[in-house]
Amino acid sequence: MAAFLQFWGSSSQAQIKVGDKIPAFSLQDQNGKTFDVSTVLGKQPLVIYFYPKDETSVCTKEACSFRDSYQDFQHYGAMVIGISSDNVASHRSFATHHNLPFTLLSDPKNEVRKLFGVPKTFVIPGRVTYVVDKKGIVVHEFNSLRDGEKHVTESLEALRKM
Template sequence: MAILNFWSPSADAQIKTGDKVPVFSLQDQNGKTFDLANYVGKQPLVIYFYPKDETSVCTKEACSFRDSYEEFKKLGALVIGISSDDVASHKSFAAHHQLPFTLLSDPDQKVRKLFGVPKTFVIPGRVTYIVDKKGIVVHTFNSMRDGEKHVTESLEALRKMQ
């Protein structure tokens, strides 16, 4: 269950560059509550929304984040993946692909809606948000087709913050 602690934009509002990141709480792949408020203001954040565990593009995207994870760590960033899959699915997905970062379960899509992530027809969108140490969104990237490009975009944005 999502706990929304910050503000709630209208259904059509999408978080964009310059906005303060909304704070929320969701369950991670281990069933523990992850509260974004514990991380905002302490380090850069890479928050990426993706449609579904174990699908082709989503798996390529997650594995690309995994393969670049050390680079994200060197840049001080915390990587967080969010989809509507349940905790058990995330746990299996993370184990199957040795994903070293946090996956959050948003079964009611409340956080997805809070961020205003658009849908493509009936498929949940794929959008990545880069958040600086002050909690401000400094870069967004929206692409359904190229999950791996989310990683390059994220790393470029993080390097510009250095």
């Protein structure tokens, strides 16, 4: 049964929720540099969004929506971080192709995705966004596989309320 649920997806018992502190992690960014989340905690709010795959329709709309609202995120002092299992070269190409001004992190073994407990839908990795305050506490979580652009409006609304 567990294998069935893992394949078809389930809401993970370990999923990070509002009020939880985010786990420590470090991954390679689109430039091949190591990004360690502990270096930014305490300095600024974070918007961490997990997405399935570079250059797919909904993921591209979502990324471009974050790009188009990037000045609004900067207004709130927030750092935007996108995470998928795509490799560094794929992220670099995706960021260059769409002029993405924010950090994309490569999680090829889905280790950070699992740390956050991001659920799968069928075999598709989930699309979940976490808004995190300066202390590393999740203040908002939004989960929608189909509506990539709503991740941006939800995040901005959460930042506005902080």
